[in-house]
Amino acid sequence: MSHEDFPTENPAVVTCGLPYANGDLHIGHLRGYIGADAFNRTLQTLGQDSIYVCGSDMHGTPVAVNAEQQGVDPEDFALEWHDQYEETFPKFNVDFDNYGHTHDETNTELTQEIVRTLDDEGYIYEKEIQVAYDPDADQYLPDRYVEGTCPYCGEKARGDECDEGCQRHLEPGEVEDPTSTITGNPAEYRERTHKFFEVSAFADFLTDFLDGLEGTSNARNQPRQWIEDGLQDWCITRDMDWGIDYPHGDDDSAGDDLVLYVWVDAPIEYIASSKQYAERDGTDAFDWEQVWKGDGEIVHIIGRDIIQHHTIFWPAMLEGAGYNKPRGVAATGFITINGKGLSTSRNRAIWAKEYLDEGFHPDLLRYYLTTTGGLQQDVDFSWDAFQETVNGELVGTVGNFWYRSLLFAYRNYEGTPETTVSEEVRERIEAAIDEVREGVNDYSMRGVGQAATRLAQFGNEYIQRNEPWKLTDDDPDRAAQVIRDCVQIAKAVAVLLEPITPDKAQALWAQIGEDGEIADAHLEDALEAPPRSFDEPGELFEKIEDDRVAELTAKLEERVATAAADDEGTETESDDTTGDEAAAMTATEDLEPLLEDRIGFGDFQDLDIRVGRIEAAEGIEGADDLARLEVDIGFETRQVVAGIKQLHDLDELPGTRCVLLANMEPAELFGVESNGMILAAGDDADLLTTHGDAALGEKIQ
């Protein structure tokens, strides 16, 4: 089964994975939301009737537990994050038609209705399983909140997985000597009746479904294997208070305290949010039931960690409840920072708020995140690469073309020259429009962005090749023609780039004197003549300077290093299987506290630290600790005095590599001049050295 290309006659719904109401947003999240936003905007420029909806994921154990730890109601806790998200998205031009949350009435009702239908259709059954229970806290413990001993390898294990030992998946009830991670007390097992959704009944359906599924290849291929391995039924209830209650039937004795597993109600928010939009907007404007129950185009853009939820559980639920299934699932890759995995606990991340606080325009990040790699690829973020993209493509190619064309047009014609677009340019723009169409149909936002950038590139080449500045006097007609073409290209670039950089495209739109919103423009408008006159244009993108990048990079690295140092302290704790926490605590307490005062990168740069090699070492007469060293730092050999006499065997030092602060003020100690400072750690003067091939004299940076 293959789908008709976008745009279709049907309404479309685009969604992104729901943010889990439990923490700050970072660029890893943003990548998905921005990608989906750009996808939706592109569909709209194609003329597709399309909306973009999402909502906060409010339920689940992490929210419940974190709220409890803070002594607040889980709803209040989650709503606080929800509010923050809702405020943040517009700042990145992520324009949801509706943004709800899973705890609201619409979602609650819809979820219960769907579950009831699945129950009525016979897809849900009860089964007794062993569930850990904390008698002191008087509550059942979802798997992750139980720790104990792995029955297979004897290592410490979590309730669901032997994460430190044999990696085995553990069924409920398997962990030995269970303790509650909430109270630390021993837990006991109790038999509980839970509800299971018969996913296994949908194997054939899912196989067919995957055959026709559009999107990224990983979202199609991975689930196939799971189906082949045999689908297991899905436990869809939890022993918790926080969540959506299992809908009770009259004869139902089981699910008293049961709420639905968070992954049941989370994707239903896609439907609920669409419904809220339609009801707010009037069903005439958008028919949510057509999309979800009739002929509609449903596209989910998600992270690749939640593929199975969207390609197995979710379509099975939809099928079982008589709903329409997604047309496409696009699973994005991850974001890495400077080549290493993003880690929120280690503070290795670029936070949404942080990015904005640094004063960067959201469109820069939008462009970077959507065009740096394919949707499916992992994308590395570094301030260096960010600068390169912004300065090279947005400033140099797009911005410069926009500005030079419009400025020339303004100065010589006070707007658009009165002539028609040349055939060559019209065809080039049409080709770019086709590239956008192909891009979105291939779920390639990169392709969409590049179609626009390449058109700007053509514009630069075109204006250069025709040199209108030479023609204004010699051949005014020809000059007018060329500039007319350039203004058209500038307008076309704006239309094509709108899905990626909506703000900047709008600014250009205004500069060429167009009324209204460029977001309402269609691709074909790229070929429509711009208004006759416009005002003097301004520059839309500005360069990011090198020292700014250096500053940001240093800031990030310092932060990660600080977090890593903290982490090491805690890691010692958890790695220590004998559980000697007291020792670890003491070790940390002995350390000098970290300085609160931060220094700028400039301050760091003031330190000239070099790689050196100790050539000679001898004690200084009359001094207890001081030694006179000769250190080769490439350019020269320095004499330095260091307080390491009693801590090292001086005879063994020559030949040792070391690290020297070279621009230390000279000092005289015991009559010996010291011309630098050897770096060493702690009271034991553990000498710092290098571990690679750094040449003598190389700067530490």
Add this chain to the structure above:
RNA sequence: AGCGGGAUGGGAUAGCCAGGAGAUUCCGGCGGGCUCAUAACCCGCAGACCGGUAGUUCAAAUCUACCUCCCGCUACCA
């Protein structure tokens, strides 16, 4: 362990699904041009035997098998 994704000039990235002239684009390097423009822009050059091995084919970066190295997933952890 199984599975998924990746491995392309110094760096980064496209092409692979629909196999065909020694391969895209960006950054960097070298040389040139232009001066309308944000020291921008345009042109040219150098540079990769497309992770390894073996196949299929007239023809493979593109298909098949095996292998190596990264990243990730394996469902009652959102």
